[in-house]
Amino acid sequence: MNFDTLFVSPAGRTGRGQFIGALITLLAAFAFYHVLVGGRNSQWVQVTLLFPAIVLHARRLHDMGRSAWPLLVPAALIVATFWLYLYVPAAQAKGGVAVAALIASAGFIGWGLIGKGQAEANRFGQPAA
Amino acid sequence: MKYAVWFVRLVFAAWMIPAGLNHFVTLFPQPLGSQPLSQELFLALFDSHLFDLVKAVELVAGIGVLFGFYVPLSLVICMPVSFCVWYWDTPLEGWHSGASIFGTAVLVCNVLLLLAYFSSYRSMFAWRSTPRTSGPSGGPAAGKGLVLAGRLIFGAWMLVNGINYFFVSLYALPSGHEPLAVQLMTGLEHSQLLAVVMGIELVTGALILVGVFVPAALCVVMPISVCAAFWALLDHQPLALILGLAAIALNGLLMLAYIGYYEGVLQRRALAVGET
Numbered sequence: 001m002n003f004d005t006l007f008v009s010p011a012g013r014t015g016r017g018q019f020i021g022a023l024i025t026l027l028a029a030f031a032f033y034h035v036l037v038g039g040r041n042s043q044w045v046q047v048t049l050l051f052p053a054i055v056l057h058a059r060r061l062h063d064m065g066r067s068a069w070p071l072l073v074p075a076a077l078i079v080a081t082f083w084l085y086l087y088v089p090a091a092q093a094k095g096g097v098a099v100a101a102l103i104a105s106a107g108f109i110g111w112g113l114i115g116k117g118q119a120e121a122n123r124f125g126q127p128a129a
Numbered sequence: 130m131k132y133a134v135w136f137v138r139l140v141f142a143a144w145m146i147p148a149g150l151n152h153f154v155t156l157f158p159q160p161l162g163s164q165p166l167s168q169e170l171f172l173a174l175f176d177s178h179l180f181d182l183v184k185a186v187e188l189v190a191g192i193g194v195l196f197g198f199y200v201p202l203s204l205v206i207c208m209p210v211s212f213c214v215w216y217w218d219t220p221l222e223g224w225h226s227g228a229s230i231f232g233t234a235v236l237v238c239n240v241l242l243l244l245a246y247f248s249s250y251r252s253m254f255a256w257r258s259t260p261r262t263s264g265p266s267g268g269p270a271a272g273k274g275l276v277l278a279g280r281l282i283f284g285a286w287m288l289v290n291g292i293n294y295f296f297v298s299l300y301a302l303p304s305g306h307e308p309l310a311v312q313l314m315t316g317l318e319h320s321q322l323l324a325v326v327m328g329i330e331l332v333t334g335a336l337i338l339v340g341v342f343v344p345a346a347l348c349v350v351m352p353i354s355v356c357a358a359f360w361a362l363l364d365h366q367p368l369a370l371i372l373g374l375a376a377i378a379l380n381g382l383l384m385l386a387y388i389g390y391y392e393g394v395l396q397r398r399a400l401a402v403g404e405t
Binding site for chain 1: 143
Protein backbone atom coordinates (compact mmCIF):
# COMPACT_ATOMS: atom_id res chain seq x y z
CA MET A 1 0.00 0.00 0.00
CA ASN A 2 1.45 3.35 -0.98
CA PHE A 3 0.55 7.01 -1.42
CA ASP A 4 0.28 6.86 -5.20
CA THR A 5 -2.16 3.97 -5.10
CA LEU A 6 -4.45 5.57 -2.54
CA PHE A 7 -4.31 9.28 -3.37
CA VAL A 8 -3.19 9.63 -6.99
CA SER A 9 -4.64 6.98 -9.26
CA PRO A 10 -8.47 6.90 -9.30
CA ALA A 11 -8.49 3.62 -11.22
CA GLY A 12 -8.66 0.55 -9.00
CA ARG A 13 -10.04 -0.33 -5.60
CA THR A 14 -9.29 0.47 -1.97
CA GLY A 15 -10.54 -1.76 0.80
CA ARG A 16 -12.17 -0.45 3.96
CA GLY A 17 -9.17 -1.08 6.19
CA GLN A 18 -6.81 0.85 3.94
CA PHE A 19 -9.43 3.55 3.44
CA ILE A 20 -9.74 4.26 7.16
CA GLY A 21 -6.01 4.83 7.67
CA ALA A 22 -5.73 7.01 4.57
CA LEU A 23 -8.86 8.96 5.46
CA ILE A 24 -7.57 9.77 8.96
CA THR A 25 -4.29 10.99 7.43
CA LEU A 26 -6.13 13.16 4.90
CA LEU A 27 -8.50 14.62 7.50
CA ALA A 28 -5.51 15.38 9.71
CA ALA A 29 -3.94 17.37 6.86
CA PHE A 30 -7.22 19.25 6.31
CA ALA A 31 -7.51 19.93 10.05
CA PHE A 32 -3.89 21.08 10.23
CA TYR A 33 -4.55 23.83 7.71
CA HIS A 34 -8.10 24.64 8.83
CA VAL A 35 -7.31 24.93 12.54
CA LEU A 36 -3.64 25.86 12.78
CA VAL A 37 -2.96 27.92 9.67
CA GLY A 38 -6.06 29.76 8.48
CA GLY A 39 -6.17 32.62 6.02
CA ARG A 40 -6.70 32.67 2.30
CA ASN A 41 -3.65 30.58 1.39
CA SER A 42 -4.87 27.91 3.80
CA GLN A 43 -8.21 27.88 1.97
CA TRP A 44 -6.43 27.31 -1.35
CA VAL A 45 -4.42 24.53 0.24
CA GLN A 46 -7.65 22.85 1.35
CA VAL A 47 -9.00 23.11 -2.19
CA THR A 48 -5.81 21.43 -3.42
CA LEU A 49 -6.39 18.61 -0.95
CA LEU A 50 -9.72 17.92 -2.64
CA PHE A 51 -7.89 15.96 -5.35
CA PRO A 52 -6.48 13.24 -3.09
CA ALA A 53 -9.78 13.20 -1.20
CA ILE A 54 -11.76 12.53 -4.39
CA VAL A 55 -9.31 9.85 -5.53
CA LEU A 56 -9.46 8.10 -2.16
CA HIS A 57 -13.27 8.05 -2.16
CA ALA A 58 -13.47 7.06 -5.83
CA ARG A 59 -11.36 3.99 -5.15
CA ARG A 60 -13.49 3.12 -2.12
CA LEU A 61 -16.69 3.37 -4.21
CA HIS A 62 -15.06 1.16 -6.83
CA ASP A 63 -14.38 -1.41 -4.13
CA MET A 64 -18.12 -1.44 -3.42
CA GLY A 65 -18.80 -1.88 -7.14
CA ARG A 66 -20.11 1.69 -7.53
CA SER A 67 -19.26 4.39 -10.01
CA ALA A 68 -17.29 7.38 -8.67
CA TRP A 69 -19.30 9.98 -10.59
CA PRO A 70 -21.63 10.81 -7.64
CA LEU A 71 -18.55 12.29 -5.95
CA LEU A 72 -19.00 15.27 -8.24
CA VAL A 73 -21.87 16.38 -5.98
CA PRO A 74 -19.84 16.98 -2.77
CA ALA A 75 -16.86 18.20 -4.81
CA ALA A 76 -18.98 20.80 -6.62
CA LEU A 77 -20.61 21.87 -3.37
CA ILE A 78 -17.22 22.29 -1.65
CA VAL A 79 -15.85 24.32 -4.55
CA ALA A 80 -19.02 26.44 -4.59
CA THR A 81 -18.75 27.05 -0.84
CA PHE A 82 -15.12 28.07 -1.22
CA TRP A 83 -15.95 30.35 -4.13
CA LEU A 84 -18.82 32.05 -2.30
CA TYR A 85 -16.84 32.64 0.90
CA LEU A 86 -13.85 33.94 -0.99
CA TYR A 87 -15.30 35.99 -3.81
CA VAL A 88 -18.97 36.63 -2.97
CA PRO A 89 -18.90 37.06 0.81
CA ALA A 90 -22.21 38.95 0.82
CA ALA A 91 -24.09 36.07 -0.84
CA GLN A 92 -27.12 34.90 1.16
CA ALA A 93 -26.80 31.32 -0.06
CA LYS A 94 -23.29 30.67 1.20
CA GLY A 95 -24.41 29.27 4.58
CA GLY A 96 -26.86 26.89 2.95
CA VAL A 97 -24.34 25.73 0.37
CA ALA A 98 -21.74 25.16 3.11
CA VAL A 99 -24.17 23.02 5.12
CA ALA A 100 -25.10 21.05 2.00
CA ALA A 101 -21.39 20.50 1.24
CA LEU A 102 -20.79 19.32 4.78
CA ILE A 103 -23.74 16.92 4.73
CA ALA A 104 -22.82 15.52 1.30
CA SER A 105 -19.17 15.07 2.31
CA ALA A 106 -20.10 13.44 5.61
CA GLY A 107 -22.49 11.16 3.75
CA PHE A 108 -19.79 9.91 1.39
CA ILE A 109 -17.27 9.53 4.21
CA GLY A 110 -19.82 7.53 6.19
CA TRP A 111 -20.64 5.41 3.17
CA GLY A 112 -16.95 4.70 2.63
CA LEU A 113 -16.55 3.71 6.28
CA ILE A 114 -19.62 1.49 6.47
CA GLY A 115 -20.02 0.16 2.93
CA LYS A 116 -18.94 -3.43 2.35
CA GLY A 117 -16.41 -4.06 -0.37
CA GLN A 118 -17.10 -6.77 -2.96
CA ALA A 119 -15.13 -9.90 -2.20
CA GLU A 120 -14.76 -10.85 -5.85
CA ALA A 121 -13.28 -9.04 -8.85
CA ASN A 122 -15.57 -6.39 -10.32
CA ARG A 123 -15.41 -4.03 -13.31
CA PHE A 124 -12.87 -1.88 -11.45
CA GLY A 125 -10.42 -4.67 -10.81
CA GLN A 126 -9.39 -7.22 -8.23
CA PRO A 127 -10.19 -6.67 -4.54
CA ALA A 128 -7.52 -4.68 -2.69
CA ALA A 129 -4.90 -6.90 -1.10
CA MET B 130 5.42 5.31 9.81
CA LYS B 131 3.84 5.44 6.35
CA TYR B 132 0.88 7.44 7.66
CA ALA B 133 3.23 10.06 9.09
CA VAL B 134 5.03 10.26 5.72
CA TRP B 135 1.72 10.62 3.87
CA PHE B 136 0.62 13.37 6.26
CA VAL B 137 3.84 15.32 5.71
CA ARG B 138 3.61 14.75 1.96
CA LEU B 139 0.03 16.03 1.80
CA VAL B 140 0.85 19.05 3.97
CA PHE B 141 3.97 19.90 1.95
CA ALA B 142 2.58 19.38 -1.56
CA ALA B 143 -0.73 21.09 -0.87
CA TRP B 144 1.19 24.10 0.43
CA MET B 145 3.65 24.30 -2.45
CA ILE B 146 1.11 24.20 -5.29
CA PRO B 147 -0.91 27.31 -4.36
CA ALA B 148 2.24 29.05 -3.10
CA GLY B 149 3.90 28.57 -6.49
CA LEU B 150 0.77 29.22 -8.55
CA ASN B 151 0.10 32.42 -6.63
CA HIS B 152 3.02 34.10 -8.34
CA PHE B 153 1.57 33.54 -11.79
CA VAL B 154 -2.17 33.80 -10.97
CA THR B 155 -2.95 35.92 -7.94
CA LEU B 156 -4.77 33.80 -5.36
CA PHE B 157 -3.78 35.58 -2.14
CA PRO B 158 -1.49 38.48 -1.18
CA GLN B 159 2.20 37.62 -1.45
CA PRO B 160 4.06 38.40 1.80
CA LEU B 161 6.61 41.13 1.08
CA GLY B 162 8.45 41.07 4.40
CA SER B 163 8.22 43.25 7.46
CA GLN B 164 11.94 43.74 8.16
CA PRO B 165 14.35 45.88 6.10
CA LEU B 166 16.59 42.93 5.20
CA SER B 167 13.76 40.62 4.20
CA GLN B 168 12.15 43.40 2.13
CA GLU B 169 15.44 44.18 0.43
CA LEU B 170 16.07 40.54 -0.46
CA PHE B 171 12.50 40.02 -1.64
CA LEU B 172 12.66 43.08 -3.90
CA ALA B 173 16.02 41.97 -5.29
CA LEU B 174 14.63 38.52 -6.10
CA PHE B 175 11.42 39.96 -7.50
CA ASP B 176 12.99 42.69 -9.64
CA SER B 177 15.66 40.35 -11.03
CA HIS B 178 12.97 37.74 -11.90
CA LEU B 179 14.83 35.13 -9.89
CA PHE B 180 11.58 34.92 -7.93
CA ASP B 181 9.89 33.57 -11.10
CA LEU B 182 12.29 30.65 -11.01
CA VAL B 183 11.73 30.11 -7.28
CA LYS B 184 7.97 30.03 -7.69
CA ALA B 185 8.12 27.80 -10.76
CA VAL B 186 10.21 25.33 -8.73
CA GLU B 187 7.65 25.43 -5.90
CA LEU B 188 4.80 24.76 -8.32
CA VAL B 189 6.52 21.98 -10.26
CA ALA B 190 7.84 20.31 -7.10
CA GLY B 191 4.43 20.56 -5.41
CA ILE B 192 2.73 18.94 -8.40
CA GLY B 193 5.39 16.23 -8.53
CA VAL B 194 5.05 15.41 -4.83
CA LEU B 195 1.24 15.43 -4.79
CA PHE B 196 0.79 13.44 -7.98
CA GLY B 197 3.64 11.02 -7.33
CA PHE B 198 5.61 12.11 -10.36
CA TYR B 199 9.40 11.98 -9.87
CA VAL B 200 8.98 12.56 -6.12
CA PRO B 201 12.67 12.13 -5.13
CA LEU B 202 13.74 14.56 -7.87
CA SER B 203 10.99 17.03 -6.96
CA LEU B 204 12.09 16.98 -3.33
CA VAL B 205 15.72 17.58 -4.28
CA ILE B 206 15.01 20.51 -6.59
CA CYS B 207 12.72 22.03 -3.98
CA MET B 208 15.26 21.79 -1.14
CA PRO B 209 17.18 25.00 -1.99
CA VAL B 210 13.87 26.84 -2.26
CA SER B 211 12.69 25.44 1.08
CA PHE B 212 15.97 26.50 2.64
CA CYS B 213 15.61 30.04 1.24
CA VAL B 214 11.97 30.19 2.39
CA TRP B 215 13.14 29.25 5.89
CA TYR B 216 16.05 31.70 5.72
CA TRP B 217 13.77 34.53 4.63
CA ASP B 218 11.05 33.68 7.15
CA THR B 219 13.28 32.98 10.14
CA PRO B 220 16.67 34.75 10.33
CA LEU B 221 15.50 37.68 8.21
CA GLU B 222 11.91 38.09 9.41
CA GLY B 223 12.80 37.20 13.00
CA TRP B 224 13.22 33.98 14.94
CA HIS B 225 10.08 34.68 16.95
CA SER B 226 7.96 35.96 14.06
CA GLY B 227 4.82 34.25 12.81
CA ALA B 228 6.48 33.78 9.45
CA SER B 229 9.21 31.77 11.15
CA ILE B 230 6.72 29.01 11.97
CA PHE B 231 5.76 28.62 8.30
CA GLY B 232 9.35 28.81 7.08
CA THR B 233 10.49 26.22 9.58
CA ALA B 234 7.52 23.99 8.74
CA VAL B 235 8.37 24.08 5.02
CA LEU B 236 12.02 23.22 5.64
CA VAL B 237 11.23 20.50 8.17
CA CYS B 238 8.65 18.92 5.84
CA ASN B 239 11.13 18.92 2.95
CA VAL B 240 13.89 17.38 5.09
CA LEU B 241 11.54 14.74 6.55
CA LEU B 242 10.38 13.75 3.07
CA LEU B 243 13.99 13.54 1.86
CA LEU B 244 14.67 11.20 4.78
CA ALA B 245 11.55 9.18 3.96
CA TYR B 246 12.88 8.65 0.43
CA PHE B 247 16.47 8.14 1.54
CA SER B 248 16.66 4.78 -0.24
CA SER B 249 16.36 6.74 -3.51
CA TYR B 250 19.31 8.95 -2.56
CA ARG B 251 21.55 6.33 -1.01
CA SER B 252 23.68 5.81 -4.13
CA MET B 253 24.43 9.56 -4.29
CA PHE B 254 26.26 9.25 -0.99
CA ALA B 255 28.83 6.72 -2.18
CA TRP B 256 32.10 7.48 -0.36
CA ARG B 257 34.09 6.96 -3.56
CA SER B 258 32.42 7.07 -6.95
CA THR B 259 33.51 6.07 -10.43
CA PRO B 260 32.35 8.12 -13.40
CA ARG B 261 30.86 6.57 -16.52
CA THR B 262 33.87 5.96 -18.70
CA SER B 263 32.46 5.39 -22.18
CA GLY B 264 33.93 8.47 -23.81
CA PRO B 265 32.72 9.34 -27.32
CA SER B 266 36.23 9.26 -28.71
CA GLY B 267 39.50 8.04 -27.37
CA GLY B 268 37.95 5.24 -25.32
CA PRO B 269 37.23 4.83 -21.63
CA ALA B 270 40.64 6.03 -20.45
CA ALA B 271 40.30 9.37 -22.24
CA GLY B 272 36.77 9.82 -20.89
CA LYS B 273 37.93 9.07 -17.37
CA GLY B 274 40.80 11.53 -17.72
CA LEU B 275 38.46 14.26 -18.92
CA VAL B 276 36.09 13.70 -16.01
CA LEU B 277 39.00 13.77 -13.58
CA ALA B 278 40.25 17.03 -15.06
CA GLY B 279 36.76 18.53 -14.95
CA ARG B 280 36.26 17.40 -11.36
CA LEU B 281 39.59 18.86 -10.22
CA ILE B 282 38.99 22.18 -12.00
CA PHE B 283 35.42 22.52 -10.73
CA GLY B 284 36.26 21.39 -7.20
CA ALA B 285 39.24 23.73 -6.96
CA TRP B 286 37.19 26.60 -8.38
CA MET B 287 34.45 26.19 -5.78
CA LEU B 288 36.95 25.66 -2.96
CA VAL B 289 38.96 28.75 -3.87
CA ASN B 290 35.75 30.80 -4.03
CA GLY B 291 34.98 29.73 -0.49
CA ILE B 292 38.52 30.33 0.77
CA ASN B 293 38.54 33.74 -0.89
CA TYR B 294 35.35 34.71 0.90
CA PHE B 295 36.09 33.36 4.37
CA PHE B 296 39.85 33.20 4.89
CA VAL B 297 42.18 34.89 2.40
CA SER B 298 41.13 37.68 0.10
CA LEU B 299 42.58 36.59 -3.24
CA TYR B 300 40.29 38.55 -5.55
CA ALA B 301 37.41 40.98 -5.23
CA LEU B 302 33.91 39.61 -5.17
CA PRO B 303 31.93 40.66 -8.23
CA SER B 304 29.46 43.35 -7.25
CA GLY B 305 27.82 43.77 -10.64
CA HIS B 306 27.57 46.46 -13.27
CA GLU B 307 23.94 46.45 -14.32
CA PRO B 308 21.41 47.81 -11.78
CA LEU B 309 19.55 44.51 -11.38
CA ALA B 310 22.77 42.54 -10.90
CA VAL B 311 23.99 45.08 -8.32
CA GLN B 312 20.63 45.00 -6.52
CA LEU B 313 20.61 41.20 -6.38
CA MET B 314 24.21 40.93 -5.18
CA THR B 315 23.65 43.66 -2.57
CA GLY B 316 20.54 41.87 -1.32
CA LEU B 317 22.47 38.60 -1.03
CA GLU B 318 25.36 40.29 0.78
CA HIS B 319 23.23 42.23 3.25
CA SER B 320 21.08 39.22 4.07
CA GLN B 321 24.24 37.08 4.60
CA LEU B 322 22.79 34.58 2.14
CA LEU B 323 26.00 35.04 0.17
CA ALA B 324 27.91 33.64 3.16
CA VAL B 325 25.69 30.56 3.06
CA VAL B 326 26.38 30.19 -0.66
CA MET B 327 30.11 30.52 -0.11
CA GLY B 328 30.00 28.05 2.77
CA ILE B 329 28.33 25.52 0.48
CA GLU B 330 30.91 26.20 -2.24
CA LEU B 331 33.72 25.75 0.28
CA VAL B 332 32.48 22.38 1.55
CA THR B 333 31.28 20.94 -1.76
CA GLY B 334 34.39 22.21 -3.54
CA ALA B 335 36.61 20.38 -1.04
CA LEU B 336 34.58 17.19 -1.39
CA ILE B 337 34.62 17.31 -5.19
CA LEU B 338 38.33 18.05 -5.23
CA VAL B 339 39.28 15.13 -2.98
CA GLY B 340 36.71 12.85 -4.64
CA VAL B 341 34.51 12.11 -1.63
CA PHE B 342 30.69 12.12 -1.89
CA VAL B 343 31.13 13.60 -5.38
CA PRO B 344 27.61 12.93 -6.76
CA ALA B 345 25.97 14.40 -3.65
CA ALA B 346 28.30 17.42 -3.64
CA LEU B 347 27.61 18.10 -7.34
CA CYS B 348 23.89 17.91 -6.67
CA VAL B 349 24.10 20.32 -3.71
CA VAL B 350 26.16 22.90 -5.59
CA MET B 351 23.99 22.77 -8.75
CA PRO B 352 21.42 25.37 -7.62
CA ILE B 353 24.29 27.74 -6.84
CA SER B 354 25.72 27.22 -10.33
CA VAL B 355 22.28 27.96 -11.78
CA CYS B 356 21.95 31.16 -9.73
CA ALA B 357 25.51 32.22 -10.63
CA ALA B 358 24.72 31.80 -14.33
CA PHE B 359 21.46 33.70 -13.84
CA TRP B 360 23.30 36.54 -12.12
CA ALA B 361 25.91 36.61 -14.89
CA LEU B 362 23.14 36.92 -17.46
CA LEU B 363 21.75 39.89 -15.53
CA ASP B 364 25.15 41.56 -15.38
CA HIS B 365 25.75 41.53 -19.15
CA GLN B 366 29.54 41.32 -18.67
CA PRO B 367 31.31 38.95 -21.07
CA LEU B 368 33.75 37.52 -18.51
CA ALA B 369 31.09 36.99 -15.85
CA LEU B 370 28.84 35.41 -18.46
CA ILE B 371 31.55 33.03 -19.66
CA LEU B 372 32.37 32.02 -16.08
CA GLY B 373 28.73 31.62 -15.13
CA LEU B 374 27.94 29.47 -18.14
CA ALA B 375 31.18 27.50 -17.66
CA ALA B 376 30.22 26.75 -14.04
CA ILE B 377 26.77 25.46 -14.93
CA ALA B 378 28.09 23.51 -17.93
CA LEU B 379 30.88 21.91 -15.92
CA ASN B 380 28.54 21.10 -13.05
CA GLY B 381 26.00 19.61 -15.44
CA LEU B 382 28.54 17.59 -17.43
CA LEU B 383 30.08 16.18 -14.26
CA MET B 384 26.62 15.16 -13.05
CA LEU B 385 26.08 13.42 -16.39
CA ALA B 386 29.38 11.62 -15.95
CA TYR B 387 28.12 10.31 -12.59
CA ILE B 388 24.57 9.69 -13.85
CA GLY B 389 24.52 6.15 -12.54
CA TYR B 390 24.58 7.48 -8.99
CA TYR B 391 21.42 9.50 -9.63
CA GLU B 392 19.31 6.58 -10.84
CA GLY B 393 17.39 6.46 -7.56
CA VAL B 394 16.66 10.18 -7.71
CA LEU B 395 15.43 9.90 -11.29
CA GLN B 396 12.88 7.15 -10.61
CA ARG B 397 9.47 8.12 -11.95
CA ARG B 398 7.67 6.18 -9.21
CA ALA B 399 9.49 5.72 -5.91
CA LEU B 400 8.42 4.22 -2.61
CA ALA B 401 8.88 5.98 0.71
CA VAL B 402 9.86 4.24 3.92
CA GLY B 403 7.13 1.82 5.03
CA GLU B 404 5.41 1.71 1.63
CA THR B 405 4.94 -1.46 -0.41
